Amino acid sequence: MNPIFLALDFPTWEEAGTFLEKNELESVPVKVGMELFYREGIHVIEQLKLRNHPIFLDLKLHDIPTTVMRAMRNLAALEVDYVNVHALGGSEMIKRAKEGLQASSASNHKTKLLAVTILTSMDETTLHEDLTLSGSVNDNVLHFAQVAASSGADGVVCSVHEAAAIKEATRPNFETVTPGIRLAADAADDQKRVATPAYAKGEGVDAIVIGRSITKAKKPKEAYEQALGEWKHGTSN
Secondary structure (H helix, E strand, O other), rough: OOOEEOOOOOHHHHHHHHHHHHOOOOOOOOEEEEEHHHHHHHHHHHHHHHHOOOEEEEEEOOOOOHHHHHHHHHOOOOOEEEEEEEEHOOOHHHHHHHHHHOOOOOHHHHHHHEOOOOOOOOOOHHHHOOOOOOOOOOHHHHHHHHHHOOOOOOOOOOOHHHHHHHHHHOOOEEEEEEEEOOOOOOOOOOOOOOHHHHHHHHHOOEEEEEEEHHHHOOOOHHHHHHHHHHHHHOOOO
């Protein structure tokens, strides 16, 4: 599977579907977040699957373990490729999330469970002053990654800059999926820890999520192909 997930940060399926069709982005992997899913529900997932798009359903579940388990039972029926929780929810919540996914598997399809470590919009000031977490961003990321790995998660959502250390601290096949990706010429926007596709590949990342560099580009298909070229070859060609 192509490892570049396009973030469909649109308010409606009409806008997202039109964007994909207009720019000939058939079958590319996509990430569906809260904005789109909470508006459209499972309809958007069904439409994307009809069009053969691999899907990362990015809902970042964070609740008591039983509630998350029951929610995952419902999400498992959608047979997306990735779904995620917040690692801050703790070991028991992650275990029950995995249990919910496995209990409702009606076919051989396996939805992989990811855990969010520290959001890429956060820096050490946010961790220390707002969350009162001690230690560096990297220390906290590694801790939550280890909690996730020992609790049955298949991987984590993290910054590119922590990916190699996470694999070393967990296991080589523990997946790292990284947002905060920009093409080299683009601004960082509200992400504090960003990287290019080529840099991500070099750090051993398994999959990346890229949004505004594609959706706000004058020629989105060319921008997506540039990202794919950077990932495959370390260049924009």
